[in-house]
Amino acid sequence: MTHDMNAPHPADLAQFSTIAWSALVPQIVADKRKAQVATLSTVGQGGAPAARSVVLRASDRSRASVDIFTDAATPKCAEITNDPRAALTLWREDLQLQLRLSGTIEIVEGLEAQAAWSALPDLALPNYGVTPPPGSDIPTATSYARQPDQARFAILRMTLFDMDVVSLAAPVHTRAYYERRDGWRGVWRAP
Numbered sequence: 001m002t003h004d005m006n007a008p009h010p011a012d013l014a015q016f017s018t019i020a021w022s023a024l025v026p027q028i029v030a031d032k033r034k035a036q037v038a039t040l041s042t043v044g045q046g047g048a049p050a051a052r053s054v055v056l057r058a059s060d061r062s063r064a065s066v067d068i069f070t071d072a073a074t075p076k077c078a079e080i081t082n083d084p085r086a087a088l089t090l091w092r093e094d095l096q097l098q099l100r101l102s103g104t105i106e107i108v109e110g111l112e113a114q115a116a117w118s119a120l121p122d123l124a125l126p127n128y129g130v131t132p133p134p135g136s137d138i139p140t141a142t143s144y145a146r147q148p149d150q151a152r153f154a155i156l157r158m159t160l161f162d163m164d165v166v167s168l169a170a171p172v173h174t175r176a177y178y179e180r181r182d183g184w185r186g187v188w189r190a191p
């Protein structure tokens with residue numbers, strides 16, 4: 001669904017949710033300048049928050065899940081294995097919409113991830129298979145190699161518990177909270 005950013009957001013919770021899900025549909029992923037970047041927060045070592053930019057790769061409203069691609073050797077995967085709780089935050093300037101999602105992440109690898117790997121543009125493949133593993137200390141800025149390695153490709157599939165949506169579109173600010181346990185019915189909140 002498309003939405004005219006100059007039009008006020010609807011006063012109906014179901015329509016507002018549809019706009020929120022339309023904001024989670026990834027844009028053109030082959031052109032990284034146009035990809036939808038979000039901030040993924042996990043529970044870091046020792047329980048402190050850990051956050052980084054990621055690209056939104058897919059979303060599924062019926063399952064209420066979103067997919068992110070990563071290198072399985074990145075520290076975030078160890079964090080997620082240790083504690084799967086996560087938050088994903090994004091601002092869609094064009095829609096004047098902030099989305100704050102929380103849920104748990106399942107790391108999908110192997111056969112299940114194969115179709116997504118096959119659909120990646122060649123240029124993206126070396127992002128999965130850096131040696132030494134991402135986050136390792138190296139003696140100079142370029143002391144690393146990039147060799148595509150399908151075994152290192154992982155999908156982070158986040159299944160949502162809830163979604164907090166804030167619209168700054170004129171003429172009034174609106175905010176709604178949706179959660180899985182009430183069937184995503186939603187409730188308006190003071191922004």
Ligand SMILES: Cc1cc2nc3c(=O)[nH]c(=O)nc-3n(C[C@H](O)[C@H](O)[C@H](O)COP(=O)(O)O)c2cc1C
Nearest residue numbers: 037052053054055069070071074075076077134135
């Ligand atoms: C614009 C942008 C998009 C990024 N997209 C991804 C991504 O989709 N997946 C990913 O694993 N890392 C992505 N990164 C790199 C991460 O932000 C991070 O540096 C890297 O994954 C290591 O994170 P970790 O040490 O927390 O595991 C992106 C970085 C930027 C600046």
